[in-house]
Amino acid sequence: MVKTYKKIVQYIEKKRGPIAFFAVLTLDDLIASTAIVMAADWVNKSNVFTQIDFLDDVLRKYLDNDELSTIMETRILSTDSDELRPYRCYNTDERILDPHINGFDLLEGYVVYSRYK
Secondary structure, X not given: OHHHHHHHHHHHHHHHOOOOEEEEEEEOOOOOOEEEEEEEOOOOOOOHHHHHHHHXXXXXXXXXXXXXXXXXXXXXXXXXXXXXXXXXXXXXXXXXXXXXXXXXXEEEEEEEEEOOO
């Protein structure tokens, strides 16, 4: 699954430009759903909904229906967003073990890409 998400990051960067952060979070809920968190310099308040639609289209291109059905939320942030601050301490390919981060209750998280460390 990690390889697939790395391909997703590469595709996004090819189509939109560099990203700053991309993580996949497994939420601690009854169905072990997934959240995607992404940040990029090219995301801003005026285009965030367009970028969410773009990310959803990319996910549909790379993930099968079973994988897609677990995704409960996609958060796309600008790089100056306060919501990004707790993620900046993580490296690429690092696991997020904090059980509570930015309103998410996690089983685990995985940082697919981070330019911050």
